[in-house]
Amino acid sequence: MKTHSKATKSLNIFIVFVISILSINASASETEGVISISPKQCIALNQGNLCYVDIEITWSLQEQGNYCLFSSQQESSLQCWQGKRAGDFAREIVAKDNVVFSLKPQNSKIILGSAKLEMAWVYKKNNRSHSTWRMF
Amino acid sequence: MKKSERKVITILTLSLLAFNSSQLWAEAEQNQEDLSGGFLKVGLGYKFDQNPYEDERNGLAMFLVGRYQMENGLFVEASYGANQRQEGLNIGYNFYNTTHWNFDLTTIQAFVSTEIIANFVDDEGILEPFTVIDKSGASEMLGLRATGNFGNTNVQFLVAPVLLNNDYDDGVYASLWVGHSWQLKNWGINATTGIEYRSEEILEHYFEPSAALQSAGVPSYDATSGFDVTAQVSASYPISENILFESYVRYTDFADSITDSPIIRATSQIPERNEAKTEVGILFSYVF
Numbered sequence: 001m002k003t004h005s006k007a008t009k010s011l012n013i014f015i016v017f018v019i020s021i022l023s024i025n026a027s028a029s030e031t032e033g034v035i036s037i038s039p040k041q042c043i044a045l046n047q048g049n050l051c052y053v054d055i056e057i058t059w060s061l062q063e064q065g066n067y068c069l070f071s072s073q074q075e076s077s078l079q080c081w082q083g084k085r086a087g088d089f090a091r092e093i094v095a096k097d098n099v100v101f102s103l104k105p106q107n108s109k110i111i112l113g114s115a116k117l118e119m120a121w122v123y124k125k126n127n128r129s130h131s132t133w134r135m136f
Numbered sequence: 137m138k139k140s141e142r143k144v145i146t147i148l149t150l151s152l153l154a155f156n157s158s159q160l161w162a163e164a165e166q167n168q169e170d171l172s173g174g175f176l177k178v179g180l181g182y183k184f185d186q187n188p189y190e191d192e193r194n195g196l197a198m199f200l201v202g203r204y205q206m207e208n209g210l211f212v213e214a215s216y217g218a219n220q221r222q223e224g225l226n227i228g229y230n231f232y233n234t235t236h237w238n239f240d241l242t243t244i245q246a247f248v249s250t251e252i253i254a255n256f257v258d259d260e261g262i263l264e265p266f267t268v269i270d271k272s273g274a275s276e277m278l279g280l281r282a283t284g285n286f287g288n289t290n291v292q293f294l295v296a297p298v299l300l301n302n303d304y305d306d307g308v309y310a311s312l313w314v315g316h317s318w319q320l321k322n323w324g325i326n327a328t329t330g331i332e333y334r335s336e337e338i339l340e341h342y343f344e345p346s347a348a349l350q351s352a353g354v355p356s357y358d359a360t361s362g363f364d365v366t367a368q369v370s371a372s373y374p375i376s377e378n379i380l381f382e383s384y385v386r387y388t389d390f391a392d393s394i395t396d397s398p399i400i401r402a403t404s405q406i407p408e409r410n411e412a413k414t415e416v417g418i419l420f421s422y423v424f
Contacts, residue, residue, distance in 0.1 A: 043375070043376060045319070045322065045324040045374050046324070122378070
């Protein structure tokens with residue numbers, strides 16, 4: 001009986017732990033401004049690792065027009081829309097550094113809105129603590 | 137020369153070697169401050185553990201791994217129920233570093249505290265629990281450790297010739313570990329293999345049947361030195377900056393000198409025990 005209640009208590013702690021993990025993940029998809037990105041963070045195991053994330057970008061403006069989406073990873077546009085006031089874009093992003101996405105009118109350098117995909121990691125680079133020890 | 141005198145001389149020699157090396161190679165060494173800092177990882181999850189020492193474990197388990205190094209090179213490492221080596225609490229001094237190598241003087245648990253209880257039939261035919269090994273003190277030793285980091289491959293050598301507690305004559309514990317990691321998308325996959333040597337003095341202390349056991353009919357046994365071989369595969373996935381999902385499988389083939397001991401021969405036949413150690417874990421970890 002005592003063992004049973006101990007096991008139930010341990011199970012409850014485990015469930016709370018899992019729920020808190022899921023709630024942390026869920027909070028990463030808020031929207032803001034002209035352009036929004038979800039998720040906002042890409043999490044790698046080690047600082048300096050390539051990080052892989054499937055992102056979804058949505059944008060909306062008051063005026064219809066021809067707009068293009070750009071990223072700091074490349075000079076050419078990711079996608080352009082003709083005669084639209086809203087759009088969305090989905091792709092897997094692979095990066096080591098933060099990536100900034102910006103929406104511009106076609107053939108213009110004016111930035112109408114931007115959103116940042118931040119790189120994050122669990123283990124910092126240049127810190128011996130895990131690289132020499134975690135492996136084992 | 138008395139045993140205690142020999143021990144003091146060996147400790148002093150190792151310490152002087154460490155400190156002198158630190159001075160001699162000061163110009164070539166990597167900045168010590170760069171290596172300061174640490175982490176603490178606490179995990180909760182499922183663990184399956186079958187070995188010759190205890191009944192099979194199959195259920196919820198806590199895991200703890202941590203390391204902190206100060207700017208002066210002193211460090212503390214802790215590993216309890218971890219999916220890596222289970223070495224308890226150790227302290228040490230990181231005395232020399234190059235781009236690829238870290239050299240430490242460190243304490244090491246060469247053998248954990250061990251108590252094995254088995255059931256024996258007494259003269260009246262009644263099954264009685266009997267403590268066949270009762271070594272409550274772990275073998276805390278002092279040794280030199282070299283760890284090499286070559287991209288995704290790590291190697292580690294350790295030689296510990298000094299027993300810090302006076303439970304038995306000094307033995308030698310040595311280990312060699314090699315690990316390699318791969319990245320598959322955001323998953324980290326690690327494969328590690330290691331070989332651990334324990335000299336006759338260490339294994340005699342733990343695995344030779346006591347006089348009480350021998351008088352109860354257990355045959356005498358002269359343990360020799362031996363090598364344990366371990367292989368582990370693990371996978372980690374970062375859920376957030378602080379939370380990891382981890383899983384691992386680990387297998388240890390114990391030295392013949394251990395498995396040939398009449399104690400282990402008898403206890404490994406007990407249901408829910410095995411001559412080798414198999415460990416499987418699935419856990420969520422919080423990294424501070």
